[in-house]
Amino acid sequence: MTRLLLEMHDVHLAYRLRRSLLRSDYHPVINGVSLKVHQGQRLGIIGHNGAGKSTLLRLLAGIYAPDRGRVTNHGARVSLLSLQAGFDPRLNGWDNALLSGVLMGMSSKEVRLRLKGIHEFCELGDQMNDMLGTYSSGMRARLGFAVALAMEADLLLIDEVLSVGDQDFQEKSEKAVMHAVNQGCAMVLVSHSPIKLKKWTDSVLTFEKGMICLPAPEKAVSSA
């Protein structure tokens, strides 16, 4: 029996839309979702734009508190793969890596120990000493990914596709995520692309109107 990492029980969430000073409407986004994530599990969630996929991930990551129901984290290090969090164009690569890593949940000491690995992975070489403002978007993305990967989370939450940098770096980052998963790291991948989900995950849930429909219909994902 693998370790239970995260559990959602009958979670509801509605956004408030302010109409005027006193009146506001509620727009329900999540309507009673229950779900469990175990160690080593690769869960895919498929849904249309606006189905509430990103909201679901934010609930799992602990960014939102549910209106009703509960999200229980059983001591797992959850990381919403948020690339380039807290990046500052006027700081160099090292400072940005440190800042971003600490914001993601590592201590300064932990990040400093991993800086060498981050530097190697992102392949920026001497440009690590240059200010981030001089980087191309691909270079920024590579640095962001290297920091996020250094976190060594128990559960990776990924929103949409992992398209980072050029073809070579993309393959490398995909391999790195696969490696982490093989080491026992669980993953929740949210996407509207069935092909991507089929490749990456071992079970797929369909998410519609704020509810999970079990199991995913055959036309969306041909059974693996």
Added chain:
Amino acid sequence: MHRKKKRSDAVYRILQVSWLRALMGLKSESRGTRLGYLWWLIEPAMHLAVYYLAFGVLLKHGGDDYVAFLLIGIVHWLWFSKSIMNASQSIMVGRGLILQLPLHTGIFPLAEIFRDLIKQIVVVVILLLILSIMGYLPTTFWVIYPVIFLLQILLTLPCAGLVAALMPFIPDLRVIVPACLQLAMFLSGVFFSSDLVPESFHWVLNLNPAYLLLEAYRDILIRQQQPDWDLLANLLAALLLFNIFVIALFGRFNRQYARIIQE
């Protein structure tokens, strides 16, 4: 026991993240201007020149000690008002991060407060140097300086925290806060001394914590006398309560900010 440990870990993390954000913010800020760190000194000097011209020269207010009086008032008032202004926008500015990562919202105003605190320490060292050059040589009263400085930190923390905490709920504060700070400056004796105010109104001035602190700084640095310890003791008690209140406020609303910012 376990819970206590968890809580102290959480507090430690908030402080660590805020501190790093403050340091990195300073580094980044200094690269955004041509004069960089020099601005920490140029800005108060510019204020000093304007107020001196307006009140000292044109209105002929003050006396022999007026420049020192103004200098102390401006340096410490600017610290207070800048901390509040910077902290007030901090949660809105940190919007992207709050929606990306599960961070404690207190980190954002705290980082701004730390940032202004670091600047202020440098500015105060220069201020004391300038005062010495002007003839206000160090005395044993200077030992009291850190106590008043600490009191001001205890005042800045909850004021800045409160404004920052309320801003996402009431965005209108963006207009209200600068106006209130402007008013408060006129009521805090930054450029006038109590002898301009009728004796019967002095108790009103003493209700203003900023006024009390500015006067205490002047007592020890210019007048070479003990500050009014009774008033300062009352102030300390009130500030401690205020701090506890604001910390509780953040504890209560912390998890709601991501939603409020999004909506």
